[in-house]
Amino acid sequence: MKISIERAALLKAVSQAQSVVERRNTIPILANVLIEAEGNDVQFRATDLDIEVVDKAPAMVERAGATTVSAVTLHEIVRKLPDGSMVTLSEDGAAGRLTVTAGRSNFNLATLPKEDFPVMASSEYHSNFSAPAPVLRRLFDKSKFAISTEETRYYLNGVYMHIAEGEGGRVLRCVATDGHRLARIDAELPEGAEDMPGVIVPRKTVGELRKLLEDDEMKIAVSVSETKVRFATPDITLTSKVIDGTFPDYSRVIPQGNTKKMEVDAADFAKAVDRVATVSSERSRAVKLALDEDRLVLSVNAPDSGAAEEELAVAYGDERLEIGFNAKYLLEIASQVDRENAVFLFNSAGDPTLMREGNDTSAVYVVMPMRV
Amino acid sequence: MDALCRDCLNSFDAKPGGLLRCPACRSPRCIAHAELNTLSIAHMDCDAFYASVEKRDNPELAAKPVIIGGGRRGVVSTACYIARIRGVRSAMPMFQALKLCPEAVVIKPRMEAYVEASRAIRQMMEEMTPGIEPLSLDEAFLDLTGTARLHGHPPAWMLARLTRRMKTELGLTGSIGLSHNKFLAKVASDLDKPHGFSVIGVAETAAFLKDKPVRMIWGVGAATQAALEKAGIRTFTDLLRWDRTDLVARFGSMGDRLWHLARGEDRRRVSANAPVKSISKETTFNEDTGDADLLDGHLWRLSEQVADRAKAKGIEGRVVVLKLRRADFTTLSRRLSLRDPAQLADTIYRTARGLFDGVGDQGPYRLIGVGIADLTPESNGAATGDLLDPDASRRGQAERATDEIRKRFGPDAILKGRALR
Numbered sequence: 178m179k180i181s182i183e184r185a186a187l188l189k190a191v192s193q194a195q196s197v198v199e200r201r202n203t204i205p206i207l208a209n210v211l212i213e214a215e216g217n218d219v220q221f222r223a224t225d226l227d228i229e230v231v232d233k234a235p236a237m238v239e240r241a242g243a244t245t246v247s248a249v250t251l252h253e254i255v256r257k258l259p260d261g262s263m264v265t266l267s268e269d270g271a272a273g274r275l276t277v278t279a280g281r282s283n284f285n286l287a288t289l290p291k292e293d294f295p296v297m298a299s300s301e302y303h304s305n306f307s308a309p310a311p312v313l314r315r316l317f318d319k320s321k322f323a324i325s326t327e328e329t330r331y332y333l334n335g336v337y338m339h340i341a342e343g344e345g346g347r348v349l350r351c352v353a354t355d356g357h358r359l360a361r362i363d364a365e366l367p368e369g370a371e372d373m374p375g376v377i378v379p380r381k382t383v384g385e386l387r388k389l390l391e392d393d394e395m396k397i398a399v400s401v402s403e404t405k406v407r408f409a410t411p412d413i414t415l416t417s418k419v420i421d422g423t424f425p426d427y428s429r430v431i432p433q434g435n436t437k438k439m440e441v442d443a444a445d446f447a448k449a450v451d452r453v454a455t456v457s458s459e460r461s462r463a464v465k466l467a468l469d470e471d472r473l474v475l476s477v478n479a480p481d482s483g484a485a486e487e488e489l490a491v492a493y494g495d496e497r498l499e500i501g502f503n504a505k506y507l508l509e510i511a512s513q514v515d516r517e518n519a520v521f522l523f524n525s526a527g528d529p530t531l532m533r534e535g536n537d538t539s540a541v542y543v544v545m546p547m548r549v
Numbered sequence: 550m551d552a553l554c555r556d557c558l559n560s561f562d563a564k565p566g567g568l569l570r571c572p573a574c575r576s577p578r579c580i581a582h583a584e585l586n587t588l589s590i591a592h593m594d595c596d597a598f599y600a601s602v603e604k605r606d607n608p609e610l611a612a613k614p615v616i617i618g619g620g621r622r623g624v625v626s627t628a629c630y631i632a633r634i635r636g637v638r639s640a641m642p643m644f645q646a647l648k649l650c651p652e653a654v655v656i657k658p659r660m661e662a663y664v665e666a667s668r669a670i671r672q673m674m675e676e677m678t679p680g681i682e683p684l685s686l687d688e689a690f691l692d693l694t695g696t697a698r699l700h701g702h703p704p705a706w707m708l709a710r711l712t713r714r715m716k717t718e719l720g721l722t723g724s725i726g727l728s729h730n731k732f733l734a735k736v737a738s739d740l741d742k743p744h745g746f747s748v749i750g751v752a753e754t755a756a757f758l759k760d761k762p763v764r765m766i767w768g769v770g771a772a773t774q775a776a777l778e779k780a781g782i783r784t785f786t787d788l789l790r791w792d793r794t795d796l797v798a799r800f801g802s803m804g805d806r807l808w809h810l811a812r813g814e815d816r817r818r819v820s821a822n823a824p825v826k827s828i829s830k831e832t833t834f835n836e837d838t839g840d841a842d843l844l845d846g847h848l849w850r851l852s853e854q855v856a857d858r859a860k861a862k863g864i865e866g867r868v869v870v871l872k873l874r875r876a877d878f879t880t881l882s883r884r885l886s887l888r889d890p891a892q893l894a895d896t897i898y899r900t901a902r903g904l905f906d907g908v909g910d911q912g913p914y915r916l917i918g919v920g921i922a923d924l925t926p927e928s929n930g931a932a933t934g935d936l937l938d939p940d941a942s943r944r945g946q947a948e949r950a951t952d953e954i955r956k957r958f959g960p961d962a963i964l965k966g967r968a969l970r
Contacts, residue, residue, distance in 0.1 A: 327888050329903060330937075355888075356935040430936045503933055529936055547933040 178242025179267040180214045182234060184279065187264050188255045190232040193388055193413060194223035195248040197230045209245035211294040212266065212275075214238045219266075222296070223248050228382055228417045229297040243291040244268045246275045254284055297416055302400035302407065306369035308349070310395040313408075316351040317383050317390075319362045319540055322509045324380050325355030332422030336383055338406070339375030339424075340366065344538055347371070352427050356545075358506050359430060360513070363539040373401045377420035382406070389413055431543055432529050435522035439468060440492040443514035443534075449475050449487045450511065454504035456483040462504045465549045468523075469497045477504075478549075500526045501549030510542040552581035555709045555746060584750035585727075586703035589694040590819065592726040592734035593674070593711065596743030598687035600629035602666050603656050605720040614653040618643050623833055626658060630743060663687075669719055677707050682819045687723075688738075690731055692819035709746065716744075729754075732815035735767055754813035758785040766810055773803065785811050825862065829870065829920025830854040837876045839912030846970025848905060849898050851919040853968070856894035859921060860952065865892035865928070866921025869900040873908065874916035881908060889933075890925050895944045897921060 194210045202208045211222040219236040222229065258264065258279045265278040268288065277284040317336060325333035333355060341350040341363070348363040349370055378386075386408050389397060400407040407416045454464055458479040467474040471493055476486040500523060510532050511519055517535035524530070532542040552563035554571035555578045563569055563581040571579050595601065599617040604610045614632035618625045625646045628637040635650040647653065667686040674681050677700070680692030693704035700707055708725045715721050724745040726737025733754065737747040749757055762784055764774050780799060782788050788796075788811035796804030809815065830851045838844065859865055867890045873881045883904040891897050901919045935941045954963050 325888075329885060329887070329900070333937075354936060356937045357933045359936060425937050506933070527934070527942075529934075543936065545934045545936055 178212070178214050178244060179240040179265070180219050180236045180238050181263055181265045182219060182236040184255060184258050184260065184262045184264050186234045186236075188252075190219075190221045190234040190412075191248070191252045191255055193232045193385075194221040194230055195252040196388075197223045197225055197228050197385060198248040199225045200249075206245065206289050206293045206295070208247055208249065209289055209294065210248035210251060211243065211245045211291060211296075213243040213291075215241045222294070224295060224297060225381075226295065226297075227379065228385060228415065230385065230416075231414045233412050240267075242268060244275055244288045245291055245294050246286045246288050250286060251277070258282065300402050300405045302402045302405070304370060304373040304401045305398070306367045306373070307396045307398050308364075308367045308370075309393075310390040310397055311393055312349075312364045312367075313386070313397055313399075314390040316349070316362050316364050317378075317386060319513050320351045320353040320360040321380070321383050322513075323353040323355055323358050323360040323542075324383070325353075326380075327355065330356070332377060332420055332424055335377040335379040335420045337375060337377050337424040337427075338373075338401075340370065340373055348539075349373075352424070354425075354427060354430070354543075357503070358510065358545065359427060359543040360510075361427065361431065361541045361543075367399075370399075374403050375424065376401055376403075376406050377422060377424055378406055379417060379420055382415070382417035385415055385417075389415060430529065431541065432522070432524060432531050435524045435528070435531050437468075437495040437498055437523040438493070439473065439521040439523065440518045441473065441489065441521070443511045443519035445489060446519060447508055447511040449489050450504055450507045453477045453485040453487050454508075456485045457504060458482055463501050463547055463549045464504045464507060465499060465501045467497075467499045468493050468495075470494070498523055498526070499549075500530070501547050502530075502544060503547055506544050510544055513540065513542065550581050550583055551585040552579055553585060553705055553709055554579045555713065558706060558710055558713065560706060580705070580709075580746050580748060582748040582750060583752065585705045585748060586697075588727050588729055588748065588750065589692065589696075589704045590728055590730055590734045591691045591693060591704065591708050592731070592738040593670075593689055593691060593708070593723050594726075594738045594742070595670070595687035595715075595721060595723045597627055597629045597633075598666075598721070599627035599658060599663055600632075601721050602662050603659075604629065606662065610654060614650050616643075616646055616650070616653045616655050617658050618646070618655060619657055619833075628653075666719060666721060670715060670721070670723075673711055673714055673718075677711065679821060680819045681821055690734065690819045705748070712744070712746070730813075730815035731817050731819060732767070732810055733757075733813060736765060758811070758813055760784050760786055763788060763807070766807075776800070777807075825864070825924060827870070827920055827922035827924065828855050828858045828862075828864075828866065829872070829918055830858075831872060831916055831918025833874075833916045834914070837913035837915045839914065842970050844905070844912070844914070844917060845902070846967055847917050848901055848919060849894070849965060849967045849970075851917065852898035852901055853894040855919055855921055856892060856897055856948075859892045859924075859927075863927050864924045865890035865926075867891075867923040867925065868921065869897055869904070870918075870920040870922055871901045871904040871908075872916070872918035872920070873905075873910075873912075873914050875910075876913050876915055878915075880916075881910070883908065884922070886923070890923075890928070891921060892927055893945055893948050895941075895948055 198208055213220045217235055218233050221232045254277055262279045268275045273288050275286045275288050320336050337352045339350055341348055343363045347366050349366050351362045353360050389408055389410055395410055398409040406419055450464055453475045456479055457477045465476045473489045473491045478484045514534045520533050522531040526546060529543050529545050534540055550563050550565055553560050554576055556576040557574040559571050559573040561572050569579045569581055570577055600615045603615055615629040616625055616632050617627040623643050625639055625641045632650050632653050637646045637650050663686050678691055678693050678696050682690040697703045705727055712723050712725060715723055722744040724738050724742045726734045726747050728734040728737050728749040729751050733749045737749045740747040763769055763777055763782060788807055793808045796808050832847055868884050868886050870884045885900055885904055951963050
């Protein structure tokens, strides 16, 4: 194999691949990226056995072929090469080394046989549709903060992407929860997605997917089966196993009868929460919200570190209410609001609270209070 | 040379080389040591504590071999000195102990009595110093540094008085080790058991340790011993040959400790409240069992015991541990980190149950244990509720209410059905 490729194109392709590779590997080949050169393209393939990413870049292929080298090392080298340089990758099958040359720099990397590289078995996808990058970006960005890291409830370690009955008909919906908070984000149902099976997209996949969604004009091809999900742009294909488990029935968790409504400027609210939380104890991070007639008093009282209080003008017309939350959770849901005021719907100090943006029900958040 | 009579507490000056007898009461139970009145770190270890309490409370047992331990399948927790002559040792399986000493009287432990006796001893020690580090019910480190002026007597005298008071007021004997650090004090208390008093001074430390086996070190068990032996280290003399850096490179932080111990150095302080690192309870069955219901019942009762201790100490644990020992003595252990630290029996049980279900081995088992680790101070229920498990908070409230009822009406006032399995 011998190819020449522009450094910027190489860096982009390799960095996507190396981020999938796990830093600590017990199986050596999994630390490597599979480089395959043919025609006018070179492909970089990396996997952790759950996720596979294939990144294609245009290259001058002098001699077709394939090999594998350490993804991290290759990425580091390319990153350090001067911008605009032309990089040559050449492999001499007999020596078992890959030579990377750029200008006067010359590297010799150990390789592992391409036959050892595990290629993810292709699968039959039930459902294929395409969705604009900004739509998917919104669905995952607004829900991923609520993904659980608890190993006991592994089925919560991802975003549940499925078709659901929204207020105005069927929608493409993403839900994530860790039991303390929940995010439910809806998007218009893309054509062809009607029969999509619901899948739990793992946390790491959500992170990798994000890199495909930067370009506003991009259309993303989505393929879903019971066991796998695939997101593809013309250059990058991200295939991932989905979490083998049943996502809990979240609908009964979303409060329907919360009537005590508070409307507040989300940015002001977040800043105030952040300020008072400065004195809260490391562990509990509890912030108390005291509501009374268009007035919100945020307070923290941590016996061993101090106390803080801040008043905020809000729209609230219901009876007096005191309720406590973990400051981090309040900050996270408040930061999801970007256009209108945040609307909080409370029931009592012990019941889950609902938050949405203005009257928009396409993004709904639920957060559990804590006793203060 | 400074000398002290342990019977009449007479301090006197002993002529080196002569027969050591108290000039006042003629008792031979005297100690003479050049550093007797300057050393201040001590280790007090009761002699065959549980057995001694039993013999005290039932004088008929005085001349009989007594073994404290649970059931035929249990292990010996304490053997009296008569039983020890026959070869019975602590932690020995009961069947083996009974083979060695068939006429032994086996008594189920009466923890309340031992706790009571331990408390009385503790009270005596508290009159001597605030620097007490209890290791268990029957042994403790004492730091008597700087108390000589207050008491008008050096530490050695106070310690001799302690064992005399234990004997006369409580009818129990203990052995004292007096030295200049914890390691040597603990070693010393074991030298002259029972009812002994041993001193290891600064001057003779090196000579004393020379050629002593390293397994003497508290904390060096079979595994460490094997590792040390692989490196050719059997005695302190072997240890002295090693460079500090080499020891650290080979044994990590333990290596550094060994390097210091080899020179008789131990900088650990006697700390009154050494932090608890984990809480666990286990039980050995009368017969090996794979019965899921039975194991479940044990799991619940053990979880409850662990929770009781956690509640009493005001701590909770981030990690739940399950331990199982198979019939062939191989041991399995499983642990799981929780997002929110656990204190409730309900949470501990549910987590341990999940671990148990994940083991995928039908048994039979001879032992099951449950514990919590990675402890933190309790948060007093400031935790956030669980959206997906709305009953959790109600179960928590129910458990707290149960605790209140038990406090007023006794531990058996209210039980879960599964506790009866």
